[in-house]
Amino acid sequence: YVLHAHRRTDLGPLRVPGLPLLGNTLQLGASGAPFIRQCRQEHGDTFTLKLIGRPITLCCNPKAVAAIYSAPEDMITFRPAVEQFTQRIFGIPSGPFFDRHLDILNALRMLLTAQHLRSHQQALIQHMRQHLQQTERQHGKVDLVSFITSLIFNAAVSTLFGASFLPRHGADKVMAAFSTFEKNFELAASLVPHSLLRAFCRARSFLLKAFKVSYDQGDFRDTVAGNMIANCPWLPASIAPNMLLALQWASQANSVPATFWAYAHLLLPQHMELHEAVRESLKGGDDDDIIAAAMDSRGLLAKVVAEAVRLYSPGMDVRMAACDLQLPNSTGTDFLPKGRMLAVSPYEMHTAPDIYGPTATLFDPLRAIPHADDAAKGSGAPAWSWGHAGIAFGAGQFRCPGRQFAEAEIAVVVAFLLTCFKAQLQPSGDGRIQLPEPELRRQIGVRWPRTACRAALCVR
Numbered sequence: 095y096v097l098h099a100h101r102r103t104d105l106g107p108l109r110v111p112g113l114p115l116l117g118n119t120l121q122l123g124a125s126g127a128p129f130i131r132q133c134r135q136e137h138g139d140t141f142t143l144k145l146i147g148r149p150i151t152l153c154c155n156p157k158a159v160a161a162i163y164s165a166p167e168d169m170i171t172f173r174p175a176v177e178q179f180t181q182r183i184f185g186i187p188s189g190p191f192f193d194r195h196l197d198i199l200n201a202l203r204m205l206l207t208a209q210h211l212r213s214h215q216q217a218l219i220q221h222m223r224q225h226l227q228q229t230e231r232q233h234g235k236v237d238l239v240s241f242i243t244s245l246i247f248n249a250a251v252s253t254l255f256g257a258s259f260l261p262r263h264g265a266d267k268v269m270a271a272f273s274t275f276e277k278n279f280e281l282a283a284s285l286v287p288h289s290l291l292r293a294f295c296r297a298r299s300f301l302l303k304a305f306k307v308s309y310d311q312g313d314f315r316d317t318v319a320g321n322m323i324a325n326c327p328w329l330p331a332s333i334a335p336n337m338l339l340a341l342q343w344a345s346q347a348n349s350v351p352a353t354f355w356a357y358a359h360l361l362l363p364q365h366m367e368l369h370e371a372v373r374e375s376l377k378g379g380d381d382d383d384i385i386a387a388a389m390d391s392r393g394l395l396a397k398v399v400a401e402a403v404r405l406y407s408p409g410m411d412v413r414m415a416a417c418d419l420q421l422p423n424s425t426g427t428d429f430l431p432k433g434r435m436l437a438v439s440p441y442e443m444h445t446a447p448d449i450y451g452p453t454a455t456l457f458d459p460l461r462a463i464p465h466a467d468d469a470a471k472g473s474g475a476p477a478w479s480w481g482h483a484g485i486a487f488g489a490g491q492f493r494c495p496g497r498q499f500a501e502a503e504i505a506v507v508v509a510f511l512l513t514c515f516k517a518q519l520q521p522s523g524d525g526r527i528q529l530p531e532p533e534l535r536r537q538i539g540v541r542w543p544r545t546a547c548r549a550a551l552c553v554r
């Protein structure tokens with residue numbers, strides 16, 4: 095509706111000049127989200143960055159974002175924007191995967207929808223309990239980032255991939271390999287030759303081999319992971335390990351940080367009242383109470399989860415113009431040539447005062463959620479809703495297939511931790527947790543988990 099195919103082959107304005115080869119890559123790498131905000135302030139809602147030698151147009155206008163997510167494939171396309179990454183990182187050959195991409199997504203969606211959530215949540219609680227029994231706590235203190243990372247890794251991987259997978263290969267070894275793979279993710283996606291990224295290649299080989307062995311041994315039978323592959327019988331068996339690695343990465347990359355922040359905020363002194371209210375909503379705190387609270391999509395716990403997901407959402411979601419386009423901006427339209435990479439930044443949209451108001455960057459689960467009409471400012475565009483978690487999970491036909499699972503998972507983990515521990519945050523070595531919230535966030539990059547603040551969880 096607000097998107098028009100455009101006949102002219104217009105190269106479009108490259109509004110943020112950078113170095114010839116790397117363009118703005120270094121600026122983005124060094125400053126992350128604040129660099130995007132600065133570009134938006136200086137150049138308007140739509141601006142083009144040159145990242146690793148190629149122009150990428152960032153669209154921050156709500157109307158343009160709605161149009162990008164709802165446009166038909168012959169106008170804005172998903173495949174060419176992401177296939178080089180899936181190929182390069184996970185080693186998934188494009189043909190067999192993308193030819194029936196939507197079928198794969200729908201198969202996964204079916205396995206992660208509401209009717210299965212209760213049993214997934216029970217499994218998560220059981221695996222978290224086992225993990226806690228096996229975890230040694232030194233002097234009653236743990237580092238909150240690594241504690242939550244390993245808790246979720248063990249519980250979610252065991253829930254989605256079955257209980258035999260991690261023990262067969264050694265949970266610590268699999269997690270160490272995954273962590274190396276994850277740390278090198280952006281570099282491996284870039285044009286840096288993989289021959290220079292030996293740690294990444296070693297970790298990926300280890301993980302692919304582990305998935306292959308477990309697949310051959312039947313470890314994934316009747317699990318979400320196994321059923322995802324079984325429901326796509328046209329996929330060559332040889333790429334099953336690569337698909338499983340992609341699922342593993344997708345299931346961890348955003349859930350871990352969102353859970354960390356949801357829980358960490360509840361432990362901050364300024365949120366003690368909220369903490370108590372959430373704790374009360376868990377009633378007696380047994381497994382049924384935890385699951386009931388986590389399933390209540392209108393309850394306080396759901397609002398806490400949605401607010402953490404909104405505030406610490408992914409840095410970029412990419413697409414490509416499949417024809418010459420005209421995209422709306424606040425003052426008119428922008429011309430984008432066929433083949434131009436397009437990006438939406440959920441993080442930038444969610445922290446923008448013009449959409450979420452002056453308190454956009456504050457953690458406030460009870461905030462009023464902006465309505466389409468406010469954001470679209472009477473454009474005449476049909477109503478579209480941000481919802482509390484905004485566009486953190488993407489939107490449209492390629493939206494995250496794990497959304498319902500993720501929201502339920504984060505709620506269960508937070509509720510479980512609240513019932514297990516009387517915890518408080520104490521400053522670790524550099525004391526960063528004591529900084530006011532906007533300061534905390536300033537340290538967050540485009541993908542921020544690695545720069546998440548360090549905190550100590552003091553277990554009384």
Ligand code: HEM
Nearest residue numbers: 344345348349352411486487488489492493494495496500
């Ligand atoms: C807070 C947690 C999460 C967030 C914010 C998130 C966000 C996203 C986003 C933005 C996308 C891209 C959507 C698009 O391009 O429009 C995506 C894709 C995906 N997500 Fe999630 N996700 C989360 C958790 C999960 C979990 C727990 C799973 C699995 C259990 C999962 C599985 C996937 C998969 C498989 C894809 C790729 C789909 C494809 O091939 O197109 N995600 N997610």
